[in-house]
Amino acid sequence: MSAFFFTNHSFSSDEKSYVFKSQKHLVQKTEHLNVAKTDYVSLLGEKLKEFKSKINRKAKINDFHGVVLVAYKNQIIFNKAFGYKNPIDKTELSIHDAFELASVSKQFTAASILKLVELGKIDLEKPFKTYFPNFKFENIRVKDLLKHSSGLWDYMNLTEAYWNKSKAPDNFEIIELLNNHQTTLNFKPGRKFDYNNTNYVLLVTLIEKISGKSFKDFLKDQFFQPLGLNDIYVGINSRAKIKVANAYQAYGRGYIKLPPSYHNSALGDKGIHTTASDLWLWFNALKNRKSISQASINKMFNLNNYTNYNYGMGFRTQVGRFGELEIYHDGLWDGFRNGLHYFPKDDLTYIVLSHTQNREKVYFQNYLERHAKVLLNQLNKKDFNNSVSNL
Numbered sequence: 083m084s085a086f087f088f089t090n091h092s093f094s095s096d097e098k099s100y101v102f103k104s105q106k107h108l109v110q111k112t113e114h115l116n117v118a119k120t121d122y123v124s125l126l127g128e129k130l131k132e133f134k135s136k137i138n139r140k141a142k143i144n145d146f147h148g149v150v151l152v153a154y155k156n157q158i159i160f161n162k163a164f165g166y167k168n169p170i171d172k173t174e175l176s177i178h179d180a181f182e183l184a185s186v187s188k189q190f191t192a193a194s195i196l197k198l199v200e201l202g203k204i205d206l207e208k209p210f211k212t213y214f215p216n217f218k219f220e221n222i223r224v225k226d227l228l229k230h231s232s233g234l235w236d237y238m239n240l241t242e243a244y245w246n247k248s249k250a251p252d253n254f255e256i257i258e259l260l261n262n263h264q265t266t267l268n269f270k271p272g273r274k275f276d277y278n279n280t281n282y283v284l285l286v287t288l289i290e291k292i293s294g295k296s297f298k299d300f301l302k303d304q305f306f307q308p309l310g311l312n313d314i315y316v317g318i319n320s321r322a323k324i325k326v327a328n329a330y331q332a333y334g335r336g337y338i339k340l341p342p343s344y345h346n347s348a349l350g351d352k353g354i355h356t357t358a359s360d361l362w363l364w365f366n367a368l369k370n371r372k373s374i375s376q377a378s379i380n381k382m383f384n385l386n387n388y389t390n391y392n393y394g395m396g397f398r399t400q401v402g403r404f405g406e407l408e409i410y411h412d413g414l415w416d417g418f419r420n421g422l423h424y425f426p427k428d429d430l431t432y433i434v435l436s437h438t439q440n441r442e443k444v445y446f447q448n449y450l451e452r453h454a455k456v457l458l459n460q461l462n463k464k465d466f467n468n469s470v471s472n473l
Contacts, residue, residue, distance in 0.1 A: 120155075120157075122154055122155070122157050122159050122461060123157075123159050125461065126159065126457065126460065126461055129457060129460045129461075130159065130160070130457065133160065133453055133454075133456075133457045134160065134162070136453055137150065137160075137162075137449075137450060137453065138164075140446055140449045140450070141164040141165070141446065144440065144442035144443070144445060144446040145165075145332075145438075145440060145442065146164050146165060146436060146440060146442065146443065146446050147164060147165030147166055147167075147169060147175060147330075147436060147437065147438045147440070148163070148164060148165065148175070148181070148434060148435050148436030148437060148438075148443075149161070149162070149163045149164070149175065149177055149179065149181070149357070149358040149433075149434075149435045149436075150162055150164070150358070150432070150433070150434055150435075150450060151177075151358040151359065151361075151362050151431075151432065151433040152430075152431070152432045152433075152450070152454050152457075153362055153366070153430070153431045153432070154428075154429065154430055154431075154458060154461065155429045156366055156370070156429070158359075158362065159457075161177050161358065161359065162177065163175035163176050163177045163179065165438075167179055167327050167437075168328070168330075169330055169336075169337040169438060170330070170336065170337050170338075170339070175327070177357065177358065177359060178313070178325065178357055178359075179325060179326070179327050179357065180313055180314075180315060180320075180323070180325050180326045180327065180355045180356050180357045180360075181326070181327055181355060181356070181357075181418055181420060181435040181436070181437055182320075182321070182326075182329070182352065182353075182354075182355050182415060182416060182418040182437075183352070183354045183355065183356065183361070183413055183418070183420055183435075184352050184413025184414055184415035184416075184418050184419075184420055185279075185351065185352060185411060185412065185413035185414070185415070186354075186361075186411050186412070186413040186420050186421070186422050187349075187350070187351065187352050187353055187354035187413070188282050188350070188351060188396045188397075188411060189365075189368070189382065189396035189397060189411060189422075190301060190305075190354050190364075190396070191282045191285050191286060191289070191350040191351075191396060192228055192282075192285075192382055192394075192395040192396030192397075193305070193368065193373065193374055193378070193382065193396065194285075194289045194297070194300055194301065194304065194305075195224065195228060195285055195288065195289060195395075196374050196378035196381060196382065196395065197304055197305075197373075197374055197378075198289065198292055198293065199378070200374065200375055200378060203292045203293070204224060204288065204292060205224070206223065206224045206225040206228070207223055207224075207225060208223060208224060209221060209222060209223055209224075210222050210223065210224055210227060210284065210288065213288055213291060213292065214257065214287070214288075214291070216261065217257060217260075217261065218260070218261045218264075219232075219233075219234075219260075219264075219267060219271075221270075221271050222234070222267075222271045223271065223272065224285075224288065225272075226271045226272050226281075227281040227282070227284055227285050228281070228285065228381075228395040228396070229272075229275065229393055229394075229395065230275055230276055230277045230278055230281050230393050231271060231272050231273065231274060231275055231276065232267070232271050232276075232278070232280075232281050233267030233268040233269045233270065233271050233273075233276070234260065234264065234267065234268070234278060234280045234281065234284075235260070235264045235268070235278075235280065236278055236279065236280055237251075237256045237259060237260070237279065237280040237283055237348070238279070238345050240256075240259045240260070240263050240264065241256075241259065241344075241345060243263070244259060244262070244263050245259065249347060250344050250345050250346065250347040250348070251347060251348065252347045252348060253283050253284070253286045253287045253290070253348050253349060253350065254287050256280070256283050256284070256287075256348055257284065257287060260280070275392065275393055277393070279351035279352075280351075281351075282350040282351040283348045283349070283350045283351050284350075285350055286348075286349050286350035297316060297349050297350070298316040298317060301314075301316060304373075305364070305373050308373075309363065309364065309367050309372065309373065310363075311356075311360050311363060311364060312360070313325060313356055313357045313359070313360040314354065314355070314356040314360050314361075314364065315354075315355040315356065316349065316353060316354060316355075317349060317353055318342055318346040318347070318353065320355040321342065321355070323355075325357075326355050327437045328340070328437070329416050329417030329418055329437045329438070329439065330417060330437065330438045330439070331417055331438065331439040332438065332439070332440075337438065340416060340417040340439065342416055343415070343416050346416075352413070352415050357435075358433045358435050361422065361433055361435075362431065362433060365422060365424070365431065365433075366431075368382075369424065369426075381394065381395050382394050382395045382396050382397055383397060383399065383409045383426075384397070384399040384409075394409070396411070397409050397410065397411050398410055398411055406425060406427050406428075407425070407426055407427065408423060408424070408425055409423075409424045409425075409426065410422060410423040410424060417437060417438065417439040418435075418436065418437050419436045419437075419439070419440065419443040419444075420433075420434060420435045420436065421433070421434045421447055423451065428455075428458055430454065430455075430458055432450060432451060432454055434446070434447045434450065
């Protein structure tokens with residue numbers, strides 16, 4: 083449910099040294115991070131107008147329907163809806179509309195597990211079987227599920243092969259499917275990375291069993307209510323809410339509404355619906371240690387044991403062409419195509435949410451990223467000059 087294009091690059095020893103120094107700096111920086119006091123929107127002035135004009139033009143060229151948010155140093159500098167919520171009747175999109183996050187949902191699952199670790203309820207190094215004694219595979223640790231290194235099979239393939247009911251299996255029923263039909267693991271747990279949605283489906287069963295609450299209620303009690311997040315919805319039934327956009331696909335000269343996939347009964351790998359604004363508020367609280375500890379953030383962002391193009395917990399991590407660490411996740415499900423990308427060195431985040439199965443989304447997103455970086459360079463110059471003038 084997620085995809086990203088990587089740029090091949092051989093890193094010199096100087097570049098690798100830079101990356102690891104940047105990681106250390108990030109950990110130190112977040113320990114003292116405060117909400118930005120500077121009004122960066124005003125500081126950017128005409129440069130921001132130029133940026134908006136370019137993004138507007140690119141959105142039109144790529145026929146992009148969705149919401150874009152760009153934030154710098156804990157402050158939103160751009161947040162806009164493009165196109166239609168319903169491209170059939172031409173109902174316009176709003177920044178207050180919510181989208182199915184697809185695999186971008188995985189960060190909520192990982193944060194929930196790590197919260198239970200902090201509470202002393204779960205041990206990452208213990209086998210999943212410790213908590214589910216009837217689970218047939220003995221050596222898959224909780225950590226292996228979080229890191230996509232379990233060796234399990236894709237539950238959707240098993241569902242389509244063996245599940246003969248009108249309603250798809252829920253998270254606990256998927257454990258039964260694995261027990262009954264997966265004969266062997268693809269590899270020894272922990273040996274390698276193999277992105278697989280089954281891992282995060284199983285993690286939700288663990289959250290619910292240990293907490294005694296539904297995944298929805300656990301998220302609400304531990305995160306959403308304390309953070310004041312009112313526009314985050316959990317589960318397929320969320321799509322009946324007025325604020326949540328449905329998915330569409332271009333067909334001929336118009337659009338058709340896409341029905342939800344059969345596999346939507348399971349949560350954890352997908353299933354979170356929210357606005358770009360609330361997703362930003364969630365992520366900003368996350369990176370600033372408002373919801374989990376710095377130690378847990380390090381695990382999610384893969385800062386303790388980083389290797390190129392690896393997976394943290396709920397986030398992918400990679401090194402860009404110039405040695406800059408990028409923490410991100412993209413998602414694709416039921417016609418929704420989304421992305422959240424964070425550059426800790428610059429403290430720059432951008433979010434792209436869309437709902438029209440538009441394959442041009444990746445080009446639009448790459449364009450947005452390049453021009454956000456250009457905008458940031460201008461901002462850094464102005465910010466620096468402004469600071470000097472105030473000395």
